[in-house]
Amino acid sequence: MVTAKITRVCSSTMRNNSPSSVVSTRTNRNRSNERIKQNEPPSENSSTNSTKTISKSQGSHIGSPTTSFTSTNSWKSRASGSGSLENINENNNISFRKIATSFPQVENNIHVVIRVRPLNSKEIRCGDTSTVDFPGNGQILVHGMPNGNSNQKEKTFSYDAVFEPASSQEDVFEFCGIKELIEMAVEGFRCTAFCYGQTGSGKTHTLTGPPGLFLQRPTAYHKDHGLILRSFVYLFQLLDKSSEIHYTLRASFLEIYNEKIIDLLNLGSSRKPLPIRWSKKARGFFVENLFTVVCEELDDLIAVLEEGMRNRSVGKHNMNEYSSRSHTILTINITSEIAAEGGVFISRTGKLNFVDLAGSEVTKKTQSGGKTLEEANNINKSLMVLGYCISSLSDPKRIGTHIPYRDSNLTKLLADSLAGNGVTLMIACISPAKSNQSESVNTLRYASRAKKIKTKPAVLMDPREALILNLKREITTLQSENDHLKTALNFHQIPTSSTNPTSAEDLERISELEAPELAELVRHYVNENETLKKENSELYQSKELLLRDHELVCRENERLLKKLEDVNLVCCRSPLIPARAAFSAGDLENVIQQPPSTRQSSIELPKTVTKELDMRQIGKVSVTSGRSKRSSLNGKNHPLRAKNLKPSNDPKSAHSSRRFSISGASDSGQYRDGLGKNKDPFGSAVSLIGDPG
Ligand SMILES: Nc1ncnc2c1ncn2[C@@H]1O[C@H](COP(=O)(O)OP(=O)(O)OP(=O)(O)O)[C@@H](O)[C@H]1O
Numbered sequence: 001m002v003t004a005k006i007t008r009v010c011s012s013t014m015r016n017n018s019p020s021s022v023v024s025t026r027t028n029r030n031r032s033n034e035r036i037k038q039n040e041p042p043s044e045n046s047s048t049n050s051t052k053t054i055s056k057s058q059g060s061h062i063g064s065p066t067t068s069f070t071s072t073n074s075w076k077s078r079a080s081g082s083g084s085l086e087n088i089n090e091n092n093n094i095s096f097r098k099i100a101t102s103f104p105q106v107e108n109n110i111h112v113v114i115r116v117r118p119l120n121s122k123e124i125r126c127g128d129t130s131t132v133d134f135p136g137n138g139q140i141l142v143h144g145m146p147n148g149n150s151n152q153k154e155k156t157f158s159y160d161a162v163f164e165p166a167s168s169q170e171d172v173f174e175f176c177g178i179k180e181l182i183e184m185a186v187e188g189f190r191c192t193a194f195c196y197g198q199t200g201s202g203k204t205h206t207l208t209g210p211p212g213l214f215l216q217r218p219t220a221y222h223k224d225h226g227l228i229l230r231s232f233v234y235l236f237q238l239l240d241k242s243s244e245i246h247y248t249l250r251a252s253f254l255e256i257y258n259e260k261i262i263d264l265l266n267l268g269s270s271r272k273p274l275p276i277r278w279s280k281k282a283r284g285f286f287v288e289n290l291f292t293v294v295c296e297e298l299d300d301l302i303a304v305l306e307e308g309m310r311n312r313s314v315g316k317h318n319m320n321e322y323s324s325r326s327h328t329i330l331t332i333n334i335t336s337e338i339a340a341e342g343g344v345f346i347s348r349t350g351k352l353n354f355v356d357l358a359g360s361e362v363t364k365k366t367q368s369g370g371k372t373l374e375e376a377n378n379i380n381k382s383l384m385v386l387g388y389c390i391s392s393l394s395d396p397k398r399i400g401t402h403i404p405y406r407d408s409n410l411t412k413l414l415a416d417s418l419a420g421n422g423v424t425l426m427i428a429c430i431s432p433a434k435s436n437q438s439e440s441v442n443t444l445r446y447a448s449r450a451k452k453i454k455t456k457p458a459v460l461m462d463p464r465e466a467l468i469l470n471l472k473r474e475i476t477t478l479q480s481e482n483d484h485l486k487t488a489l490n491f492h493q494i495p496t497s498s499t500n501p502t503s504a505e506d507l508e509r510i511s512e513l514e515a516p517e518l519a520e521l522v523r524h525y526v527n528e529n530e531t532l533k534k535e536n537s538e539l540y541q542s543k544e545l546l547l548r549d550h551e552l553v554c555r556e557n558e559r560l561l562k563k564l565e566d567v568n569l570v571c572c573r574s575p576l577i578p579a580r581a582a583f584s585a586g587d588l589e590n591v592i593q594q595p596p597s598t599r600q601s602s603i604e605l606p607k608t609v610t611k612e613l614d615m616r617q618i619g620k621v622s623v624t625s626g627r628s629k630r631s632s633l634n635g636k637n638h639p640l641r642a643k644n645l646k647p648s649n650d651p652k653s654a655h656s657s658r659r660f661s662i663s664g665a666s667d668s669g670q671y672r673d674g675l676g677k678n679k680d681p682f683g684s685a686v687s688l689i690g691d692p693g
Helices: 026-038 121-125 169-175 178-187 203-208 227-241 298-311 370-394 409-419 434-451 463-488 504-508 515-573 585-593 596-602 607-616 618-634 639-643 651-667 683-690
Strands: 056-058 111-116 132-136 139-142 155-158 161-163 190-197 246-257 260-263 276-279 284-287 291-295 314-317 320-324 327-339 345-356 422-430
Touching: 111 434, 139 434, 155 434, 161 169, 169 178, 169 227, 178 190, 178 227, 178 327, 178 345, 178 422, 190 203, 190 409, 190 434, 203 227, 203 320, 203 345, 203 422, 227 298, 227 327, 227 345, 246 298, 246 370, 246 409, 276 409, 284 409, 291 298, 298 327, 314 370, 345 409, 370 409, 370 434, 409 422, 422 434, 463 515
Parallel strands: 111 161, 111 422, 190 345, 190 422
Antiparallel strands: 056 291, 132 139, 139 155, 246 260, 246 291, 246 327, 276 284, 314 320, 327 345
């Protein structure tokens, strides 16, 4: 981590931090955002000049492999009362974020809007006229198509929204879809807004405002501010709304000048270019050693924008006094830490890219020469590669074919926005002038092609944290399964917390852990899972064993009861052997109403049998069946009660008579254990019914 200074002379009352502060405080941020919430510009006389110091962290931003996440909100443009906004496509339910799914992800088309700038003073002076019309519903009509079919004098193009020349900066911000893009970046998506168009068509104006705006030291609410600054304000409004989530913003600003990557926040003495590398892990390109600045408040982001604007390459040619001679990419990484179940904090990193492309140039028109000509050639070359990538991506026949991202640094860095897991907004800027018609039509065709490109938006999540979350969930499931099994087997329950080796406090600190510690934690969870799985399978096995024992005992009882009935029959028939006492219904009632404890105490089982039963938990298992049998006998309408029945051989009444006999056999001196050892024929049966457990 390297800290460096960005000095900014600022005038806004947003800056409450002292000149010497390195990292601004939360209080400062809250204070500054109070004004944002009220959405009122600060009074000019409250302006202060201060020197701003921002802490920076050095390093590259590498995207992590993604896990799926999508949202349900849809992106819908709205029309306002302003006549200039008639063309905003109100009926078109543009959806960046379609239906929530897990894998496979939902595909999303690049969102494309057109902004038409007014005729400039030079064009008006030369008597140039507008060749575009606005039929509404996101359409733009071009008259007198150049190089076209002679039959087709005019052509209509359709987009997600079209902004007419009278549209203000605020209109564009409100209705181009950037707000939804910012919201998605906060949720963890990788979002990109880029401006495309010929030189002088208004790209920089749309993104940052008219040239020299920042030299006037405007407040954050100046009407000329472009999308970027307005987005900063909106971003902080969003972050302030969700105070329960902790956000960290890191910004970087680079330019691609003559195919070289220049760090606009850390120029150094020689504007040394930075290398672009491929990240195997993230499967994407990244700029090595790019400065990222931690931004705690709106002012920090404004400082980053100003610094980059001051350092970017600007030149003059025939078509634009302040022409951007490079492509710039301003990136804000938004890391959120959300408390998940079990005290775990899950972090996501969304990304918001603002890309101001240099304009395509017809060098004959711009009359570029020397350095400007070299710049123009490089700009045109990289835009050509971008155009080729867009054509390939938008052509369904070329799906799966090679896309030449590696042919330019611009396409390397935009690869993910164009075809990866990102969400992209393209603002195509055109001039309405007849003299620029050919370039404008080219831009419109470019935009139409881009509109066909589909991306698969997904949220960035640290894979280690995703793994921890999954393991944690699995442990919870296994624990509840474990508890359930233990309860079913009537085992003594171990408190859940004691089975969890990681306390809630420990889990809260997961986000602060270093990689090796996290790996150790994951290993620990995996072991815990294995142990629980093993324990569960053992519990299942013993449950099976007990059920089998129970079944054996029941079968043995059946057999013994049958034998008892036979013995009774023989006794009844024999004049020598006295028949066993038969119970009347009244006796039965007595037996039934006798409290279980009394009955139990009257039956004494041999110690070996009791031990065996205890060991096998048989008495406990049989409690429910015993109880349910008692309750069924207790019913007033029970057939035994109604018919004053005695034990019989009638198979229909065997079930009742068996119970009858069992209850009455308590006085017998002979026992037989539950597994068939010949002792007393009633022992186990009595135990099964009478033992209250
Ligand atoms: N919508 C607009 N309303 C008023 N002025 C505009 C508008 N769009 C552009 N302009 C003006 O036109 C001029 C050229 O615009 P800008 O520099 O933004 O073009 P550009 O597309 O960025 O050009 P380049 O590619 O050469 O950098 C600027 O003075 C700008 O203020």
